[in-house]
Amino acid sequence: MRDLPGLFEVRVKARSIAYLFAAGASLGLLTLAFPHTDEIRDAPLIVLAGIAYAIAAAVWALADRIRDWHLHVALAAGTVIISLANYYAGPSTLYPILYTWTALYGFYFFPIREALAQMVFLAVAYAVVLAIQDADMVVVDWLLAVGTPAVAGLLIARLLAGIQHHALELRQSEERTRLVLDTAPDAFITLDRDGCITTWNAAAARMFGWRRDEAVGQKMRELIMPPEHADRHDERRQALVDRDDPLATETYEVELVRRDGRRFPGEATVSRVEAGGEVFAAGFITDTTERLRRQAEREALLREQAARAEAERVAEMVGGMQALVDAALAHRTLEGILRDLVTQVRGVVAADTATIYLADEGGRLSVGASSPGGGEVGHEFAIWVAESREAMLAQADALIGVPLLAEDEVIGVLMAGAEPPREFEGEDLTLLRLAGERVGLAIAHARVYEREHRIAETLQRSLLPDRLPDLPGLEVAARYLPAASEAEVGGDWYDVIPIAGGAVGLVMGDVAGKGLAGASMVGRLRSALRAYALEGHDGGRVVERLNRLLWTEAEESQMATMLYLIVDPAASTVRWVNAGHPPPLVMSRGEPRFLEGQGSVPLGVLPFPTYEEVIARLDPGDALLLYTDGLVERPGESLDRGLELLAATVRDAPNDPQGLLDHLLATLVPAGGAADDVALLTLFNLPVPEEFSAEFPAEPESLAPIRSMLRRWLAHAGADDIEIAEITTACGEAATNAIEHAGTSNGARFEVSGQREGSLIEIAVHDRGSWRSEREDDHGRGLELMRTLMDTVAVQPGEQGTTVSLRRRLGQPGGNAS
Amino acid sequence: MSDLTQVQIEQRDNVVVARLTGELDISVAESTGRKIADAVSSSARGVVVDMSGLEFMDSSGVSMLFALARQVGSHRQQLVVVAPTGKPVSRVLEIVEFGRAAPVREDVEAAVTVIATPQA
Numbered sequence: 027m028r029d030l031p032g033l034f035e036v037r038v039k040a041r042s043i044a045y046l047f048a049a050g051a052s053l054g055l056l057t058l059a060f061p062h063t064d065e066i067r068d069a070p071l072i073v074l075a076g077i078a079y080a081i082a083a084a085v086w087a088l089a090d091r092i093r094d095w096h097l098h099v100a101l102a103a104g105t106v107i108i109s110l111a112n113y114y115a116g117p118s119t120l121y122p123i124l125y126t127w128t129a130l131y132g133f134y135f136f137p138i139r140e141a142l143a144q145m146v147f148l149a150v151a152y153a154v155v156l157a158i159q160d161a162d163m164v165v166v167d168w169l170l171a172v173g174t175p176a177v178a179g180l181l182i183a184r185l186l187a188g189i190q191h192h193a194l195e196l197r198q199s200e201e202r203t204r205l206v207l208d209t210a211p212d213a214f215i216t217l218d219r220d221g222c223i224t225t226w227n228a229a230a231a232r233m234f235g236w237r238r239d240e241a242v243g244q245k246m247r248e249l250i251m252p253p254e255h256a257d258r259h260d261e262r263r264q265a266l267v268d269r270d271d272p273l274a275t276e277t278y279e280v281e282l283v284r285r286d287g288r289r290f291p292g293e294a295t296v297s298r299v300e301a302g303g304e305v306f307a308a309g310f311i312t313d314t315t316e317r318l319r320r321q322a323e324r325e326a327l328l329r330e331q332a333a334r335a336e337a338e339r340v341a342e343m344v345g346g347m348q349a350l351v352d353a354a355l356a357h358r359t360l361e362g363i364l365r366d367l368v369t370q371v372r373g374v375v376a377a378d379t380a381t382i383y384l385a386d387e388g389g390r391l392s393v394g395a396s397s398p399g400g401g402e403v404g405h406e407f408a409i410w411v412a413e414s415r416e417a418m419l420a421q422a423d424a425l426i427g428v429p430l431l432a433e434d435e436v437i438g439v440l441m442a443g444a445e446p447p448r449e450f451e452g453e454d455l456t457l458l459r460l461a462g463e464r465v466g467l468a469i470a471h472a473r474v475y476e477r478e479h480r481i482a483e484t485l486q487r488s489l490l491p492d493r494l495p496d497l498p499g500l501e502v503a504a505r506y507l508p509a510a511s512e513a514e515v516g517g518d519w520y521d522v523i524p525i526a527g528g529a530v531g532l533v534m535g536d537v538a539g540k541g542l543a544g545a546s547m548v549g550r551l552r553s554a555l556r557a558y559a560l561e562g563h564d565g566g567r568v569v570e571r572l573n574r575l576l577w578t579e580a581e582e583s584q585m586a587t588m589l590y591l592i593v594d595p596a597a598s599t600v601r602w603v604n605a606g607h608p609p610p611l612v613m614s615r616g617e618p619r620f621l622e623g624q625g626s627v628p629l630g631v632l633p634f635p636t637y638e639e640v641i642a643r644l645d646p647g648d649a650l651l652l653y654t655d656g657l658v659e660r661p662g663e664s665l666d667r668g669l670e671l672l673a674a675t676v677r678d679a680p681n682d683p684q685g686l687l688d689h690l691l692a693t694l695v696p697a698g699g700a701a702d703d704v705a706l707l708t709l710f711n712l713p714v715p716e717e718f719s720a721e722f723p724a725e726p727e728s729l730a731p732i733r734s735m736l737r738r739w740l741a742h743a744g745a746d747d748i749e750i751a752e753i754t755t756a757c758g759e760a761a762t763n764a765i766e767h768a769g770t771s772n773g774a775r776f777e778v779s780g781q782r783e784g785s786l787i788e789i790a791v792h793d794r795g796s797w798r799s800e801r802e803d804d805h806g807r808g809l810e811l812m813r814t815l816m817d818t819v820a821v822q823p824g825e826q827g828t829t830v831s832l833r834r835r836l837g838q839p840g841g842n843a844s
Numbered sequence: 845m846s847d848l849t850q851v852q853i854e855q856r857d858n859v860v861v862a863r864l865t866g867e868l869d870i871s872v873a874e875s876t877g878r879k880i881a882d883a884v885s886s887s888a889r890g891v892v893v894d895m896s897g898l899e900f901m902d903s904s905g906v907s908m909l910f911a912l913a914r915q916v917g918s919h920r921q922q923l924v925v926v927a928p929t930g931k932p933v934s935r936v937l938e939i940v941e942f943g944r945a946a947p948v949r950e951d952v953e954a955a956v957t958v959i960a961t962p963q964a
Contacts, residue, residue, distance in 0.1 A: 726871030751932035
């Protein structure tokens with residue numbers, strides 16, 4: 027027999043022993059109530075019964091605090107009391123029964139060793155009583171009397187313990203099952219046929235808020251079902267249970283109610299269970315609140331993703347449309363715009379190819395631009411579209427086309443195609459029609475702009491001198507570099523104007539206003555400036571009059587910056603007026619410096635600003651550089667920095683006009699071209715030689731340059747203003763003769779040379795014609811002037827032509843003047 | 845060079861004032877003379893050629909002036925030339941004794957007065 031510790035609570039053992047004592051005492055007293063021999067003394071028995079009752083009462087009362095050894099003492103005390111009662115009552119069948127009860131108790135409740143110890147004590151006590159009562163009793167009877175309760179107790183106790191053991195195992199098994207069910211995350215509920223709850227795990231308790239002891243035995247429909255659904259659930263469960271399939275299982279979504287009345291969604295997996303001949307329903311219930319929430323979130327996310335994808339598609343389409351409009355508004359070449367448009371259109375209508383056909387004046391269509399794979403595809407279809415003036419869909423060829431209209435004229439056809447072919451839909455056609463409206467606008471706009479651009483460019487080009495004048499003793503060079511972007515014709519301009527008396531005017535300007543308007547204003551300023559300059563106005567007045575012109579006549583508020591310089595090589599000076607322009611640069615003995623000071627507002631800003639000339643020396647060997655801001659302005663850099671860089675670049679540049687300008691452009695203009703137009707103009711005041719000899723074409727236009735050259739040379743030789751004027755006049759007469767001698771023969775040239783010895787000036791004019799003493803129409807006034815203005819005039823006719831030598835000593839009163 | 849000499853025409857009390865600027869040589873002399881002659885209507889009493897603003901003049905300019913004097917004279921009109929003393933133009937006019945062909949004055953006012961004053 028195994029020990030089963032913890033099988034009984036001590037409380038149970040205590041109460042059992044209390045019953046035992048009370049029952050034994052009651053039986054003892056009961057025997058006294060029946061007739062009995064007088065030999066039996068009642069009093070001791072009654073006392074013993076009282077003691078037994080007292081012990082029973084005490085043990086019962088103290089059942090919760092009793093210990094095992096107390097029970098042993100009590101049982102031993104019980105054996106003593108039975109033995110004493112047996113002694114007093116004499117031989118009776120009652121006492122073997124009571125001994126058997128005692129043994130039964132011992133074997134049932136105590137471990138086997140302790141039970142045997144109690145049995146030994148009991149056997150000894152019973153044997154003693156038997157020996158006292160009947161000394162003659164045979165050993166066999168004696169053993170029988172003592173052995174019977176012992177063996178009966180042992181057998182009965184063992185039998186009972188076996189039953190207890192099974193019960194315990196069953197309980198433990200149930201406990202394990204319960205524990206397993208309790209650790210399950212889902213609620214587990216079983217119902218009997220009537221729908222009452224028989225199993226209710228911990229998860230169910232958590233889920234519904236009802237404890238196991240509260241739930242078990244309740245009708246499920248009343249506890250956790252919403253009343254309106256209860257009937258339906260019952261029916262469904264009943265149908266499941268009634269089915270003849272032992273493995274029937276169903277899963278359904280249910281709405282459930284918590285103890286606090288809140289409802290929540292759940293999923294129930296209900297099985298039909300057949301056990302012990304009984305059929306009932308068992309179900310797992312999952313709270314799907316979280317799952318449904320996640321699912322809803324996932325669905326929301328998917329919907330959002332889908333919505334975003336749709337939004338992006340729409341945005342892309344709208345962006346594509348916008349790009350078409352942008353193309354329409356951009357000032358670009360038609361070719362460039364068409365190229366852009368086909369790409370954009372493809373994006374807008376999700377087509378694989380796009381082609382723009384343009385109609386010529388006769389209405390014939392030709393490909394203006396096409397995306398790769400476009401080309402001549404659908405030419406026939408395009409003609410059809412152009413003729414019908416309607417958007418069309420050619421399903422068989424997977425082509426759609428819309429006419430491009432400008433002012434109600436068909437200017438072309440926009441086509442889109444799918445490769446590989448797919449079916450275009452009405453929506454595609456709508457999009458293409460929208461795109462077509464914009465494309466038509468873009469093309470019309472580009473055509474207008476191109477025309478304007480062409481005019482403006484032509485105008486601009488025509489405004490820049492195509493050939494700079496030959497200026498004796500001076501060398502000029504210029505560059506004009508349009509901005510890198512093909513967009514605008516700039517408002518930059520420069521000019522070189524020979525002025526009476528050998529001076530030369532240099533102009534560098536920048537009209538703030540591009541395109542046709544800017545170019546036309548440049549034109550007006552340029553011609554006005556030429557006129558004012560040639561009238562011999564002071565530089566300040568010239569610029570003031572230009573300001574007036576711009577202020578009164580420009581559209582809107584047009585502005586211009588400008589530099590006007592008058593270089594007088596004879597006087598070795600430069601006078602300049604600056605109207606808000608970057609300062610001119612002078613290079614003197616290899617050192618660049620800016621002509622600062624007296625800068626004033628740009629033209630067109632004030633109605634009556636004052637512009638004053640400033641004068642500086644410009645010695646032979648010095649050079650001037652004029653430029654527009656395109657050369658010195660860089661994004662993110664100050665103008666000062668740009669000017670510093672310019673000065674540094676000039677310092678390292680070659681010392682000749684062309685070389686200087688090439689070096690500046692190569693160094694200062696970015697490889698991709700300047701952001702703004704760049705105009706450059708340089709003037710080198712060449713060193714004056716001691717002697718000179720120059721050839722000129724035999725034509726009247728050579729006279730002015732010869733005079734300029736002479737004035738400069740004479741000034742350098744030390745002649746005063748009157749001497750310069752007189753010698754120049756005399757030499758001019760000689761040169762005029764030389765030109766007359768050449769007649770109308772093309773390509774004839776003559777030579778002017780000069781030398782000096784101290785103050786003696788000698789100038790020779792050599793021609794290859796034959797000398798005629800007098801021109802017919804001037805009555806000899808030329809020769810008269812020469813002779814009067816010079817000291818000597820020698821005419822040497824020769825085989826190689828005629829040489830006229832003119833001499834005059836400086837510092838003496840006027841030649842042969844009388 | 846066509847713009848070597850500029851001609852500005854002005855009417856003053858029936859007198860044509862032609863102001864020349866720039867330089868006057870054989871390349872422009874003929875066209876300049878024609879411009880002045882064209883400006884003188886038959887009703888004008890005379891013409892003043894203002895050379896005070898002229899930087900340079902040679903014998904071709906002188907020839908132009910002589911021709912102009914003849915032309916206006918034939919229409920009973922008068923030519924007066926303005927050339928301030930000391931300037932290169934004045935010197936040239938002196939040398940060729942232009943004064944014998946037409947009066948030379950210091951300024952435009954004086955020149956106009958010559959024409960306005962009825963000749964004896």
